[in-house]
Amino acid sequence: xxxxxxxxxxxxxxxxxxxxxxxxxxxxxxxxxxxxxxxxxxxxxxxxxxxxxxxxxxxxxxxxxxxxxxxxxxxxxxxxxxxxxxxxxxxxxxxxxxxxxxxxxxxxxxxxxxxxxxxxxxxxxxxxxxxxxxxxxxxxxxxxxxxxxxxxxxxxxxxxxxxxxxxxxxxxxxxxxxxxxxxxxxxxxxxxxxxxxxxxxxxxxxxxxxxxxxxxxxxxxxxxxxxxxxxxxxxxxxxxxxxxxxxxxxxxxxxxxxxxxxxxxxxxxxxxxxxxxxxxxxxxxxxxxxxxxxxxxxxxxxxxxxxxxxxxxxxxxxxxxxxx
Numbered sequence: 660x661x662x663x664x665x666x667x668x669x670x671x672x673x674x675x676x677x678x679x680x681x682x683x684x685x686x687x688x689x690x691x692x693x694x695x696x697x698x699x700x701x702x703x704x705x706x707x708x709x710x711x712x713x714x715x716x717x718x719x720x721x722x723x724x725x726x727x728x729x730x731x732x733x734x735x736x737x738x739x740x741x742x743x744x745x746x747x748x749x750x751x752x753x754x755x756x757x758x759x760x761x762x763x764x765x766x767x768x769x770x771x772x773x774x775x776x777x778x779x780x781x782x783x784x785x786x787x788x789x790x791x792x793x794x795x796x797x798x799x800x801x802x803x804x805x806x807x808x809x810x811x812x813x814x815x816x817x818x819x820x821x822x823x824x825x826x827x828x829x830x831x832x833x834x835x836x837x838x839x840x841x842x843x844x845x846x847x848x849x850x851x852x853x854x855x856x857x858x859x860x861x862x863x864x865x866x867x868x869x870x871x872x873x874x875x876x877x878x879x880x881x882x883x884x885x886x887x888x889x890x891x892x893x894x895x896x897x898x899x900x901x902x903x904x905x906x907x908x909x910x911x912x913x914x915x916x917x918x919x920x921x922x923x924x925x926x927x928x929x930x931x932x933x934x935x936x937x938x939x940x941x942x943x944x945x946x947x948x949x950x951x952x953x954x955x956x957x958x959x960x961x962x963x964x965x966x967x968x969x970x971x972x973x974x975x976x977x978x979x980x981x982x983x
Contacts, residue, residue: 701756702844703736705851705973708756712843714834715782716758716805720750721766722871724889726824730896731759733975736844738903740979742913743769744924746869751775753782754830755844763827764820768793770916771929773800777955780842785813785833787826793918803837810836848958852970854942855963861945864938866908866981873979875906877943883974884940904972906940906979907961909950913982929980936983937961941972 701708720729722740732738735752743749751772752762768786770793776782783803797804807814813832817825834841862877874887885902886893893901909931916928934951939961948969952959961969 702846713755714841715779716754717784718752719786721764726764728894731762733895734759738977742868742927744920748871758830764824765826775931778847778958783837783841848960850968850970858944858946903977904974905976908938910983
């Protein structure tokens with residue numbers, strides 16, 4: 660009997676210590692490499708967030724000079740840069756961990772958006788419309804479509820700009836209008852953590868489309884790459900510079916699609932399945948990498964030339980779908 664009481668007293672004393680050790684081990688071990696499943700961290704940014712599996716909302720954002728500066732882009736988890744008709748560019752901003760009150764200006768979706776978004780499961784997509792020939796493909800996709808007709812209370816027009824560059828979205832209202840089943844944030848292949856060995860010192864990189872250009876300049880003071888679009892500093896609607904700790908220049912095949920615009924321009928299709936080369940910019944250095952995405956439902960994995968996971972710096976990630 661005495662031995663039993665002594666054992667129970669010892670257990671009561673040790674229990675809090677064991678709990679503390681378990682907590683410390685969870686903080687230091689487990690997914691310490693910063694993978695997409697790290698507890699309490701966004702799989703899209705690697706940062707600690709309130710809800711790491713919050714619903715995923717993608718928003719198609721206008722990016723011609725008349726549409727700048729954008730609103731709410733700085734709070735996206737991921738920003739994709741895509742080529743569209745006439746060699747111009749548009750942005751596809753992915754939100755989950757932080758919803759701003761307003762995002763825009765919102766523009767129309769493209770066929771290649773559907774393939775790109777499949778790696779997020781069944782996310783919601785906010786856009787201003789699509790050409791009629793593309794509607795059947797949009798409706799057949801597992802993406803939850805949220806154009807103005809499906810979420811009228813989420814959209815508004817600004818009097819400060821002329822159409823079509825004046826449509827803005829309330830992301831929270833858009834998600835409330837979405838049907839059940841919008842996928843939450845999950846691992847799409849991004850890895851976060853200390854930079855790998857190697858790389859080369861680099862403070863500026865540029866990508867050119869036929870009708871648009873982007874430059875990324877490293878700022879040691881801000882700890883991020885500042886964005887320049889078409890030769891001008893890119894800013895938020897509040898006047899702050901746009902930038903991100905990690906820029907991925909993902910080289911993809913950009914081919915003609917079956918669709919075109921009213922001006923007779925063929926719509927480009929950026930192929931985001933398959934594999935290819937990439938350059939990852941972080942910490943004032945450039946790292947050559949490989950990307951691989953076997954199928955539309957798969958995430959996109961980035962590896963070093965040696966085959967190790969290519970790690971990103973924590974924070975917003977820009978992915979430029981650059982022509983090979």
